Amino acid sequence: MLNDIAALGEELPVAAHAEETVVRALRRAEEVELFPAAAARILAVADDPDSSLMDLEAAVSSDPSLSAQILRIANSAFYGLSRRVGSLRQALFVLGFEATRNIALGLAVLARGGASGARRAVWRHSLRTGIIAHRAARHLRVDDAGELMVSGLLHDFGKLLMLELGGPPYGEALTTLLGSDEERLTWERQLFGHDHATLGAACLEHWAIPGDICEAVRLHHELALEAVAEHLPAAVVMLADRLEQSGDPGELAPLAATLKLAPKVLHALTEDIAGEEAVLLGL
Ligand SMILES: [Fe+2]
Numbered sequence: 001m002l003n004d005i006a007a008l009g010e011e012l013p014v015a016a017h018a019e020e021t022v023v024r025a026l027r028r029a030e031e032v033e034l035f036p037a038a039a040a041r042i043l044a045v046a047d048d049p050d051s052s053l054m055d056l057e058a059a060v061s062s063d064p065s066l067s068a069q070i071l072r073i074a075n076s077a078f079y080g081l082s083r084r085v086g087s088l089r090q091a092l093f094v095l096g097f098e099a100t101r102n103i104a105l106g107l108a109v110l111a112r113g114g115a116s117g118a119r120r121a122v123w124r125h126s127l128r129t130g131i132i133a134h135r136a137a138r139h140l141r142v143d144d145a146g147e148l149m150v151s152g153l154l155h156d157f158g159k160l161l162m163l164e165l166g167g168p169p170y171g172e173a174l175t176t177l178l179g180s181d182e183e184r185l186t187w188e189r190q191l192f193g194h195d196h197a198t199l200g201a202a203c204l205e206h207w208a209i210p211g212d213i214c215e216a217v218r219l220h221h222e223l224a225l226e227a228v229a230e231h232l233p234a235a236v237v238m239l240a241d242r243l244e245q246s247g248d249p250g251e252l253a254p255l256a257a258t259l260k261l262a263p264k265v266l267h268a269l270t271e272d273i274a275g276e277e278a279v280l281l282g283l
């Protein structure tokens with residue numbers, strides 16, 4: 001296994017230097033619009049204290065597929081509304097400014113992620129992690145469950161960046177290399193000077209994504225149980241990520257207990273995920 005990893009490392013035309021990797025990732029993300037213009041407009045509106053819901057509507061509606069996804073979310077089980085929301089403005093009104101901004105950012109940034117095999121796998125895992133994180137946040141009565149959803153959506157954004165930088169060899173490694181998370185992260189650090197969690201967080205910070213989201217992205221593989229209380233959003237994302245990957249709530253018992261999530265609740269977090277995923281994807 002280690003020989004395979006080393007061989008792949010030699011193939012990859014990537015300098016193992018952390019700062020340079022961030023600069024290259026940001027440049028590449030711009031080239032392929034991994035951070036699209038609509039996301040930048042939404043951030044500008046969100047940062048301006050004078051902006052209104054109508055300004056947000058204008059920014060979101062500049063991207064038609066994003067508008068459709070927002071409508072789907074407002075009408076999905078997430079918000080459990082008794083009547084259907086038909087217009088983008090109504091949807092924004094229901095979701096509220098903060099939640100719309102967070103969800104729109106997550107979807108806009110991941111919008112380019114679904115094209116090919118490895119990217120599609122990351123996108124699907126991210127979407128499911130977002131759904132689970134959102135459900136967990138509601139159980140835990142976290143104030144901003146929408147922010148947890150977007151943290152879940154973006155938690156592996158660094159993998160999309162590494163796919164851009166590392167090309168097919170990284171994609172192949174992502175889909176074929178087995179081994180523990182720690183082995184994969186070590187391999188990423190050797191190649192890029194970053195693992196996907198720290199690279200994703202560094203780029204999202206550069207784009208002024210809210211701090212709690214960046215922190216959850218950065219810590220989703222390395223949060224110790226003792227630090228859970230201090231970093232609740234990161235702990236929820238870590239739980240959602242592992243639950244989505246393993247599907248085995250038993251493995252997560254210590255983390256779930258620290259979060260005070262009962263085993264019954266833990267099981268419910270992944271129930272009928274496919275149904276909600278289909279709603280979000282518009283299938
Ligand atoms: Fe990850």
Ligand SMILES: [Fe+2]
Nearest residue numbers: 125155156241
């Ligand atoms: Fe993940």
